[in-house]
Amino acid sequence: xxxxxVGTSRRSIATGHLLLILGCVIVAFPIWYVTVASTHSLRxxxxxxxxxxxxxxxxxxxxxxxxGSITRIGGVSVERLLVNTTIVALGIxxxxxxxxxxxxYAIVFFRFPLRMACFWLIFITLMxxxxxxxxxxxxxxxxxxxxxxxAGLILPLIASATATLLFRQFFMTIPNxxxxxxxxxxxxxxxxxxDILLPLSATNIAALFVILxxxxxxxxxxxxxxxxxxxxxxIVIALRKMISFADADTPWxxxxxxxxxxxxxxxxxxxxMQRWFVKGLVETEK
Amino acid sequence: xxxxxxxxxxxxxxRTEVVHGxxxxxxxxxxxxxxxxxxxxxxxxxxxxxGLEEISAGLIExxxxxxxxxxxxxxxxxxxxxxxALYPHMSVFDNMxxxxxxxxxxxxxxxxxxxxxxxxxxxxxxxxxxPRQLSGGQRQRVAMGRALVRNPAVFLxxxxxxxxxxxxxxxxxxxxxxxxxxxxxxxxxxxxxxVEAMTLADRLxxxxxxxxxxxxxPMALYTRPANIFVAGFIGSPAMNMIVGEVGGARRGVVxxxxxxxxLPKTKLPPAGTQIVLGxxxxxxxxxxxxxxxxxxxxxxxxxxxxxxxxxRLEGDVKGRENEFVVRLPGFTRVAAGDALxxxxxxxxxxxxxxxxxxxxxxx
Numbered sequence: 001x002x003x004x005x006v007g008t009s010r011r012s013i014a015t016g017h018l019l020l021i022l023g024c025v026i027v028a029f030p031i032w033y034v035t036v037a038s039t040h041s042l043r044x045x046x047x048x049x050x051x052x053x054x055x056x057x058x059x060x061x062x063x064x065x066x067x068g069s070i071t072r073i074g075g076v077s078v079e080r081l082l083v084n085t086t087i088v089a090l091g092i093x094x095x096x097x098x099x100x101x102x103x104x105y106a107i108v109f110f111r112f113p114l115r116m117a118c119f120w121l122i123f124i125t126l127m128x129x130x131x132x133x134x135x136x137x138x139x140x141x142x143x144x145x146x147x148x149x150x151a152g153l154i155l156p157l158i159a160s161a162t163a164t165l166l167f168r169q170f171f172m173t174i175p176n177x178x179x180x181x182x183x184x185x186x187x188x189x190x191x192x193x194x195d196i197l198l199p200l201s202a203t204n205i206a207a208l209f210v211i212l213x214x215x216x217x218x219x220x221x222x223x224x225x226x227x228x229x230x231x232x233x234x235i236v237i238a239l240r241k242m243i244s245f246a247d248a249d250t251p252w253x254x255x256x257x258x259x260x261x262x263x264x265x266x267x268x269x270x271x272x273m274q275r276w277f278v279k280g281l282v283e284t285e286k
Numbered sequence: 287x288x289x290x291x292x293x294x295x296x297x298x299x300x301r302t303e304v305v306h307g308x309x310x311x312x313x314x315x316x317x318x319x320x321x322x323x324x325x326x327x328x329x330x331x332x333x334x335x336x337g338l339e340e341i342s343a344g345l346i347e348x349x350x351x352x353x354x355x356x357x358x359x360x361x362x363x364x365x366x367x368x369x370x371a372l373y374p375h376m377s378v379f380d381n382m383x384x385x386x387x388x389x390x391x392x393x394x395x396x397x398x399x400x401x402x403x404x405x406x407x408x409x410x411x412x413x414x415x416x417p418r419q420l421s422g423g424q425r426q427r428v429a430m431g432r433a434l435v436r437n438p439a440v441f442l443x444x445x446x447x448x449x450x451x452x453x454x455x456x457x458x459x460x461x462x463x464x465x466x467x468x469x470x471x472x473x474x475x476x477x478x479x480x481v482e483a484m485t486l487a488d489r490l491x492x493x494x495x496x497x498x499x500x501x502x503x504p505m506a507l508y509t510r511p512a513n514i515f516v517a518g519f520i521g522s523p524a525m526n527m528i529v530g531e532v533g534g535a536r537r538g539v540v541x542x543x544x545x546x547x548x549l550p551k552t553k554l555p556p557a558g559t560q561i562v563l564g565x566x567x568x569x570x571x572x573x574x575x576x577x578x579x580x581x582x583x584x585x586x587x588x589x590x591x592x593x594x595x596x597x598r599l600e601g602d603v604k605g606r607e608n609e610f611v612v613r614l615p616g617f618t619r620v621a622a623g624d625a626l627x628x629x630x631x632x633x634x635x636x637x638x639x640x641x642x643x644x645x646x647x648x649x
Contacts, residue, residue, distance in 0.1 A: 182384075184358045186389060
C-alpha cells in the first residue's frame with residue numbers, strides 16, 4: 001500500500017499528523033467540555049466563561065446523580081434509566097442479528113418459491129426509514145398493548161434490511177461445497193448453521209453488534225413516542241426531559257453528569273470490542 | 287463396502303437433458319473413473335450418486351438398495367471435493383471427527399477411528415492444526431481422511447487432485463490408488479485428466495456431452511476405442527485421424543490426398559465406405575522400406591525420452607486440426623522443414639465409420 005500513500009517525506013508526515021490532531025481536537029472538544037462541566041457546581045456553569053479544567057465538585061455531582069436529587073425528573077433514578085437503555089440497546093442489537101442472520105441464511109442457502117421476491121421485499125425496506133412508518137407502527141403497538149414495555153421499545157426496531165444484506169453478502173462468499181460437505185457428513189440445515197456458519201460469522205457478528213448497540217443506545221424518536229411512563233424512559237429521553245426552557249431551572253451540572261453516564265457504555269463497548277470490530281471489517285477466515 | 291449400480295440414470299434441468307441415460311454395475315471394491323471434457327456431465331453424475339443432485343430418471347442402487355430419494359447422509363457415502371471443502375474454523379481432528387460426531391460416535395471410539403485414519407494418511411502430527419496452516423497436499427489428505435474415517439460403502443472423488451501442482455498430483459495419485467486397494471472400498475472418481483484416469487481406474491467411463499461413450503478397462507479403451515471421441519480422448523498426444531475411403535488398386539484405404547495405404551484385406555469394410563483412419567503417434571515410425579505416408583515436419587517438441595514431430599496433413603476430421611503427430615525416439619535428429627517417410631504399425635490402425643464415428647471391424 002506504500003505506493004498508494006501521498007508521500008512519506010518528513011513534511012508530509014507532519015502535515016498528516018497536524019490534520020489528524022486537529023480532527024481529534026474538534027471531535028473530542030465537546031466531550032471534554034461535557035466532562036469538565038460535570039465536575040463544576042451549577043453556579044459556576046451558569047457564570048460564563050466555563051473553566052477549561054475539571055473543578056472540585058465531581059464527587060458531589062456524581063453522588064447527587066446516583067442518590068436521587070434528580071429523581072424530581074419524572075421520579076426515576078439514573079440506574080433505572082441506564083438499565084432501561086441497556087436492555088433496549090442489547091435487545092435491538094441481538095434481535096437484529098438473529099433476525100437478519102436467519103433471513104440471510106434462508107435467502108442464500110435454501111431454494112424456495114419466491115426466494116428472490118422475498119429478498120427484494122426485504123431490500124426495498126431499506127428505503128423506508130423508521131420515521132416514514134412511525135404512525136402505523138405506533139398504532140400497531142397501541143393495539144398490541146405494548147406501549148411502555150420493553151417489547152414495544154425493541155420489536156419495531158429489530159427488522160433490519162442492512163444487516164440482512166451484510167450477512168447475505170458474507171454467506172455468499174462461503175463456498176457451496178462447504179454446505180455440501182456438511183450434508184454428506186450428515187449435518188442438517190440447523191447443524192450446518194450452528195456448527196459451521198455461526199463460528200465463521202463470529203467476527204462479522206461482533207462488528208455488527210458494536211454498530212447496532214450504539215444505534216439502539218442513541219435511539220430518540222421511537223422511545224419518545226412509545227413510552228409515557230418515566231420509568232420506561234431511556235437515558236437519551238430523560239436527558240431531554242431534564243432540560244427545561246428556563247435556563248435557571250435546569251440543573252446543568254447534573255445534566256452533564258447524566259450525559260457522561262450516557263456516553264460511557266457505548267464507549268466501553270467500542271473499546272472492549274475494538275479488536276473484534278476491526279477484524280470483522282477487514283478479514284474473513286476462510 | 288458395497289456394489290453400486292446405475293440404471294439408465296438421467297438428469298435434466300427443465301427441458302434440457304444433460305445426462306442421457308448412463309448404466310453401469312460397479313463391483314464391490316472396484317475403482318471406476320469417470321473421465322471426459324468439462325461440461326460433459328461427469329460431475330453431475332457423481333453428484334447424483336452422492337445425493338447432492340436430484341435424479342430426473344433412472345435408478346441408483348447402493349448395496350442393492352435404491353437410494354434415489356435418500357439424503358446424502360443416509361446413502362453411506364463419503365465424498366472428497368475439488369476444493370477440499372474443509373471446515374476452516376475446525377482443527378484437522380475436528381474436521382475428520384465431525385461426521386462421526388453427528389453419527390453419535392463419542393469418546394475413545396471416536397479418537398481411535400480418527401487416529402487410525404490419520405496414521406494411514408500420515409496426518410498424526412497435524413491433528414491440532416487449522417486448515418489454513420496446511421499446504422495444499424496436506425489439505426488434500428485431510429479431505430481424504432474425512433472421507434476415510436467414516437468407512438463408507440462408496441467413496442466419491444470429484445476431481446480431488448486438480449488443485450495440486452504436477453509433481454504432487456503424481457504422488458497423490460499413487461497414494462490414492464494404494465489406499466483404495468488396501469481398504470477395498472468401492473470408489474467413483476471424476477477427472478478430466480486422462481492420464482489420472484488411466485492410471486487409477488479398474489474401469490473407465492468415458493463421457494461426452496452427457497453420454498457414456500464407452501465403459502471398459504483402460505487398456506481396452508486404448509487398444510479398442512469404440513468411437514472417434516474415445517479414440518481422440520484417451521492417449522496423449524491424441525490419436526492421429528485421417529479421412530479416407532476404402533478401395534483403390536491394392537484394396538487398402540485411399541486417403542484424401544489420393545495416397546493409398548495397404549491394409550490386410552480380410553477385415554476391411556466394403557469398398558467405397560467413407561472412413562476415418564486412426565493411428566497413435568507411438569505406432570508410427572520412420573519407414574525403412576516403402577513408406578505409408580510422407581509428410582513435412584512443422585515443429586518438434588523434444589521431451590527427452592521422446593521427440594514429438596508435428597506435421598501438417600491435408601483433409602481433416604470434423605474440424606479437428608489437420609495435424610499429424612509422430613512420436614520418435616528421443617535421440618532422433620529431426621527439425622522443422624524435414625521431410626519424413628513414415629510407416630504404420632498395421633496392427634495398431636483403427637478404422638471408424640465417418641458418418642457415425644463408430645469403430646469399424648478390427649484390422
